Amino acid sequence: MRGLFKKIYSCWIFFSKALGWVNTRILLSLIYFVIFTLFRIISIIFGKDLLDRKIEKGRESYWQKKEIKPFKKELYKRQF
Numbered sequence: 001m002r003g004l005f006k007k008i009y010s011c012w013i014f015f016s017k018a019l020g021w022v023n024t025r026i027l028l029s030l031i032y033f034v035i036f037t038l039f040r041i042i043s044i045i046f047g048k049d050l051l052d053r054k055i056e057k058g059r060e061s062y063w064q065k066k067e068i069k070p071f072k073k074e075l076y077k078r079q080f
């Protein structure tokens with residue numbers, strides 16, 4: 001009886017490792033690439049360039065000025 005349970009257990013462990021391999025390598029990779037591909041297609045359709053990659057020939061610099069805000073202690077006390 002004990003030998004039967006060992007064989008069932010070893011088959012179950014083999015099946016679970018195979019399923020884990022499929023899940024991590026195939027399914028998660030597929031989901032990852034589908035999400036990023038759809039995000040890129042949607043951003044192209046709406047004309048968004050989130051990385052601001054347009055090249056303007058007459059522009060001297062691509063540095064973006066940051067708005068300087070005055071320091072306030074209250075903003076740093078409770079950040080969350």
